[in-house]
Structures are given as C-alpha cells and as structure tokens.
Amino acid sequence: MERRKFLVASATGLAGLSATGSPSAQAVDQRRAGKAKSTILFFLCGGASHIDMWDMKPDAPSDYRGPFQPIETSAPGVQLCEHLPMLAKQAHHLAVVNSIDGTVNTNDHHAGYYHNLTGHVPDQSFITLGNNRTPLPDDWPFMGSVVASKRTQNEFLPNAITLPHKPSRAPYTRPGQFAARIGVEHDPLYINGDRAKPLSFSAPSLALEGDVTADRLTERYSLLKEIDVARRQFERSQVAETFDKHQKRAVSLLMSSQTTTAFNVADESPATIERYGKTVNGMSLLVARRLVEAEVPFITVFWKGDLGKLGKKCRSAGSWDTHGNNFGCLKDDLLPEFDRGFSALVEDLAQRSLLDETLLLVTSEMGRKPKIGDIRSGGVSGAGRDHWTYCLTDVLAGGGVQGGQTYGASDRYAEHPIENKITPAHIAKTVYHAMGVDDLSFVDSLGRPYSLLDEGEIISSLF
Template sequence: MLRVLGHPTAACDGITRRELLRAGSLAALLPGTAGVSLASSRGAGGPPVLPGKSAPAKAVILIDLFGGPSHIDTFDPKPDAPDGIRGEFQTIPTALPGVRVCEHLPLLAARLDRLAVVRSVTHKYNSHNPYGVMTGYDGGHDQTDYFARPTNHPSVPSVCQFFGVGRGHDLPGYVMLPAFPGYSQGLRRAGPYGGYLGPKFDPVFSTADTFSGADTSSDTGFYNPDLPLTGEPRLPKIDGGLTLDALNTRRSLVQQLDAHAAGLDAQNHRVRRDAAFDLLLAPKAKAAFDLAREPLKLRDRYGRDVFGQSVLLARRLVEAGVTFVTIHTEAKPNGHWDTHENNFNMLKRLLLPFLDRAVSALVDDLRDRGMLDDTLVVVTGDMGRTPRVNGKAGRDHWPQCGFCLYAGGGTKPGVVHGATDKIAAFPVDHPVSAGDLVATAYHLVGVDPDGMVPDHTNRPQHIAHGGKPIRGVLK
C-alpha cells in the first residue's frame, strides 16, 4: 500500500485516503506538489535574458530562516552598545581582518572570506512568511497576504521557470524542503508559489517526517532549545511490496476520478497527479532523494536534524540537475527563529549551531565538488529582531534591519556590504530592499531584473518590484 506521511486522513472533499488509494489517485494525497509538471509548458514570449553575458549561477539554494533571525546576535554585533541592546554574546574575529561576528558562529567566522555578508537588508513587510524575500514585494499585509493566494506575486523560481530558466526534465526545476511553509501548523504561508502565473510554476514539496514524537499541535516547547528536531525530508514512500510497474499501471485508473476532480479544480488536480506519479516513478528522482547514499561522516557534518539533512539534500538535488531548491526552517515545537522569548538560549543551544554547521558544510561541500562557482547560495529570513531586548529575554519583530548571506554563483567572496547605526536599528549605508535581494538572484541566473510578467488581470508587473542587483556583492 502507498503511504504518505504528514497529511490528514481525509481529502478536502470528504473522500477518505483509503478510497483514493484504491482508485489509484496520488493527486489528493500530495497537496504539497500542487502545480509543477516535470515538463512545464513554455511561458508566453522568450525570457528577458541579460544581453552579452552568460549566467554565472546555474542553480540556486535559498535557506529561509523562518521567524526572523536576530541580526545583532549573528552577523552585525554591537559590542559597544548599551546594556539591553548588545545582548549576552561576545564576538570573535573572522577570516576578514577587522570583521567580527557572534561567538557561536565559529565555523562561518573561519569561512567569512568565502561569503558576502549584507548587513543592511530593510523592508516594510512585518509578517511570518517568505512572501517578501521570495517575491521581492514588501507591500503585503497579514490580513490579505499571510496565506498563499492565486493572486499573489510569484516567487523568483516561479518567474524563472515561466521564462524557461530552470525547467526540469526528469527532475522538477523547483523543489522546496522539508515541506510547504506552514506544514507544522496546518496552514500554507505565502511566498514560494507561482501566484498569478499559475500553479504549474509552484514548487514540488518534499514530505517532512515527524520530529521525535514531539507534539506539534500546540505551542508547547515553542521556546525550548532542548527539544530535538530529528527526521529528514522524503519523497512519499511505497510500502507493502507495491512495485513501480504496478504503480505505473495504476496511472490509467486515475482518469476515473477526473470527473469528480472537475468539481474541485480539474487543472490543478491533473498537475498534482502528474507531478506525483513522475516523482515516484523517476529513478533519478528517487536516487537524488536517497540520503542513505551519502557517507555517514558527511551527514553528521551537516547535522542529523531535519534542517541539516534538508541542506544536504539541497546539494544532492542541485547535483542531480534541479535548478532551484529552497529550505524553509519551520517546525513546531521550536524549529523557528521567532525568538520573542528566551532568545539567547534558543540561539546558543539550537539555532546558531544549526546555522553554523549546515551552511559551512554546504559551502565546503560545494567547493570540494567544484560546484560553488555556479551554485548561488542565499541565506536570509523574514526580518531582523529589535535592538532592545524585551522583558522575556527575547527580541521582537524588526523588518527595518536584517542580514543576508551570499556564497558562490557569481557573488564576490570576502565582502561586507552595508552598515547600520550604533544599535543596529537602521541602515546608514547601502540599504538593501527585498526587491534588491530578488533582483540580485535574477541577475545571477541570467534573467533581466527589469523584466515584466502578466498578472491575473493581464496587467504587466515588474518581477523585481523596482529592485536592483546589489552591485557590491557581484563579481
């Protein structure tokens, strides 16, 4: 029997999972795979390719630190700031003379000469989803844009696929790990989707395992840094001796459900169905998702938690031919960076060790395999945190200032771009918008950031929302 982890026992239309499985439909069991056919049709018109220049980045790995990582406690420390602002951590020197970072980032400190650090990210979007950083649009509001909607602006990978950049063949062009944003809370956060370009440009989402039996239905342990988050992202499993040939035979039986699916959304149903079958049947996809093929020592180096294994899987997927891989660090009870309470213990004992270990391992691994020069690595979050520590030893939301890390893919190593004031409250030099972040990614994959796409009313929309590439981090 085919078993899919992490979803309700009944589909949204009331048909039970058992009934759907008996009929052979994978579509309703894979809501996370909405919208990507592995042979996407071409968008209208050709891509706005940058003239006279080949794209340095052939693949992109984005690590989205959901919840909003504290910039002042990581890459923009202010050791001379007053009590209640500078925080509890000391700073350490880095591979860049005169540049210091948090003491709990020793591995990244030793590799800062391979990274570009942006200290001046600033925008207006105070919300917990990757909508701003994945689309470049920071004018959204929680009342309308917290949850994914078909009228949302499309993500960077979705736009690139629309223009024909990064389309998959026997692998999807765009994958998100370890699952869709909001998976641990039963909701779908805005940001990674095709939006008004259509569901065919949505990512394929992996399935997240459960986490050490921890209760993910409440906020218990939300600020507890000692609850383990084990597990790894997976494709749906085939159990009970069902062979791939038998599964492939069942593909024809799915047509029997199309009449029922038409009452829901027939086009989305067909796209989900095709993506599900193609992923389960493609040997290359199954091999790419097989983390057991990696040496144990390397798996340990990335970290034996769901996020470390997601970062390792991102490297495997890029190596296999996937163009865009994004990792969204969200899981209850405590796999988030929304540290309104217990900020320093959460960072010291859980979050910073993950960031330090996994990102340094990724940069080393890509370099050792000769992949770093043409793989763009981006690390950022929804926002920064307040300069002032609150009464619960936490820091609150602060979109006015945050950070972004770049490595490889045509970026300049050993650069610190932008600066903030004495308490890391506001940029004072080279402010970088959400639009600038996505414009930089477009530029590096060879898509003109000034390009346009049609929205749901067929009006042209600027893909970078006025943003421009960050010249200071480009080679």
C-alpha cells in the same frame, strides 16, 4: 476505485490549473547570462537576530548589544558571532549584507515572509486579515517559482523543490512561497522531513496507492493518452493543455528513480552526515547539495523548529522567533545547529567545485528588535527580542558573488540601515541576475504583458 487511485498533487499542479498564461512558450534558458546554475535559499523561519549573528554592535549599550562577542574570521574585516566558529572559517566565501530595510505594515511573520520571498511590499490585506492572510491566487510569485518558470525544465525533477516542511501549520500557511499568479505548475515540490528521523524524507504529493504498481501505471497512462487523442479532437483549450502538462510531469516523477534517489541521504558517508549534523535541518542542507548535483535550479530549505522543548524555552514556535530567552536559545540550540549545517554546505560545495555555480542565500522574514526585552516574555527579565522588520541581514555566497565582504551598514544600535540601504526587492533582483534571469516579463491570461518585479536593482558590487 478509491484504493486504486494515486495522488499527484502539490508541485505537479493537479491541485489546480494555471490561472495565467504559462511562460513556457516564451521562457528562454538564460543560464549563460548568470554564473549560477542553482540557488539554495536557506530561510531561517521565525526571524533570526541580525544583531546577535551578523551585525554585532559591541560598543552599543548593554541593553542592546547583549552578552555575545564578535570574532575574527577567515576574511579580514568580516566579523561574526563567537557562536559561529565553523562558519567563521568559511567567511572568505561570504558576502554579508547588513543594510536591508524589510519594513512591512504589520511588523509580523506573514508579511515578512511575503516581502522577503517575493521582493514585493505586502498590500493592505495583510493588515486587515492578519494571520488569516493566507496565500491568494493573485499574489506575486515566489522568487524560486520565477526562476523555475524561466529555466529549461529539469529532465527528472521539478525546477523548484522545498524542504523539509511547508511553513506554517495550517490554516496559517505563510504567503509568498508559491507561484500564485504565474500558475501552479511552477509551485515547488514539497518534501517532508522529520525531526525524529532526520535521514528520512518523503514527497507526500507523489505516492502510488493500493495495488497500482509502476507497470500498471504505465498501462493506464498509455490508455489515457489514447483517450486524450480522441478528446482533443473536440477540446482545444489552454486548460486542457495545462492539465496535459501536469499529467506528463506527474507520471515522469512517479516513474523516475532519480525522483527518490536525490533524497536518499543515507547513501552519504557517515563522516559527511556528521559534518552536516544529524538533524532535520542539517540533512535538508545535505539533500540541497544533492539536488544541486541533480541540476535542480532552485532549492529552498525552510528551518524546521522544535515546537515542544525549544518552543517553551524561547516563548515561540521553536524556531528563530526568540521572544523569550533569546541568548540561551541562540547559544545552546539555534546557533550551533545552524553553524554546523551551513558551514558544511559552503565547505562541501567549495570542495566539489560547485560553489562558483551555486548561489547561496540565507535570509529570514525579519531581524530581532535591538532593544532587549519583550513584553510577551516579561520584559527585560525575559531576555527576549521582539519582531523587527526595519533592519535585517542577508548572507550570500557562490554563484559569482565575491566572498569576504560586508555590504552596507546599520546605525549604532542596528535599528535602521544608514549606508547602502536596500530592500528585499534588491535581493530578489540580485538572485535573478545571478541565475541569468534578467527578463522578468510575463503575459497574463488575456495576453497582456507585465513585469514580475519593477522595484529594486541588482546589487552589482557584490559580484
């Protein structure tokens, strides 16, 4: 029997059952309240250097500013790093938010992920457990899962999809990227990408095994429904109803051609593939655009790093965690790939008249320490930047956000916000507002109402 089974885990929720009251009965499609139909969250894993990309300080001392220079863009008054020339041409679509205080109690990755993905300040367990503080069932939910729970279910695909990987490598999975207390049925569907095969994407949680064909699955599901009718004469519980939702969703995904079609970037023209960049991150952004066209409400792209060559070069896991050789890693590797892929996404959505109804958000778990030199890479001679959660920059575009503007400011060293200081809670509230999700109430398993996010306010001046 083992070879005949099929796996429908992860996003379809068969890995567990809802621990809280499902919001489906009270969820209201508030699409008309916000301009955005979809959000694409582009998360730069590792901690992208705000002072070297967005919030440059050319007049700061050399041991802060580094060798990069700012350049003018298509938006008067908005400057970007000289190594983002393609994105500079799209700056009239961008709102650059330079005043985010993302301080966490560990100044490290796990807590930084949690803060920026949920909007909630990490609790004491992040200090006591450190890297062992993996996701917990009663964590505050990922903003993508909140949006997914509040929107009418997409007909063919889950309301939240994440690609091209689940950060980070087990057992150090980053907290904050799951539905947690609002129920696993709102977890994202995870799609895997491969650096060696950037055009290939797969959903490991959706696979038919052995000799179970689509026709045989249909027959078995019909039989299962007959059995369920009899079973429910004896069992009527929330758990049974939740399991039934998972069953139906799993079969719908397995049987639907739209499930795989959306991820087939090989259908795109060679020119489009080249414009995005034939890398796993570039192609993930192209898949994200296709998922917007498929009306998926929330798509997350977690930057996938190169642990081998780039990991050694940057003294890190090969992503934006540039403990060593910060400027070489940014100039030669990270910035060119980011510049090509993200500028292509902005341009593509604008040309297809989709940008106005698609919110884009670029964020990270932290910025980088403005003072150059990290003791882990030899100090000043290692030319790295350490962790810095005390100040970071987010970039938004589309979804009703007014482009061509800079919001807030940091001090002369880019160490701390000094004007229009906000937190990740403000960003989360702004995303919810753009998506028309202004009701953040929820009901727990005992029927008690509570708010999913009390902190923060909508940054209304961005719109």
